Amino acid sequence: MGHWGEGSRPDREPDPDPDPDLDPDLDPDRRSERSMTPQLQEGQRVKLAADLRLAGTVVTAEASPAGGDAVVGSLALASGTAGTVERVDAPREREQSREVREYVRLKALMDDFGHQMPPASRQQLAEQIASLEPEWIAHGEHGPRVTVRVRLDNGFVLDDAHADLFAPA
Known part of the structure; x- marks a missing residue:
């Protein structure tokens, strides 16, 4: 199944006179904003853009929320690990210092x-x-932060992960 890039959908003709106020790709201020966080879509194939180390308490799914029975101390995921975007969350304002x-x-x-x-x-x-x-x-x-849920090919699921951790595969 092929994926269509932005602006290349077969059911639309390109706009002969694009308006920079309506097209974020033509507005220099918004273009820099978009380049910082990749525009991910549900179903899109992605890969980790950096090595990740998940530290803290890892428990079985059936464990109590208190998490008294830790089964792993940390987990590492290598850059380039591929997966599929399951959900893209609405942008949220970053926490204020x-x-x-x-x-x-x-x-x-x-x-x-x-x-x-x-x-x-x-x-x-x-x-x-x-x-x-x-x-x-x-x-x-910095602007608002976009988070995603990605199911990696190795079976791991990263939920509420920052979208800028991923690059298109």
């Missing part, structure tokens, strides 16, 4: 009450916001 949360809190404080603050307090708050701004910018550049 303490610094990002503090930036958001202080920025809201400045926006809401800065005009009422004494000049020295307003200046101190502005300096705190400026010191946290690089963290805020870095957080915004």
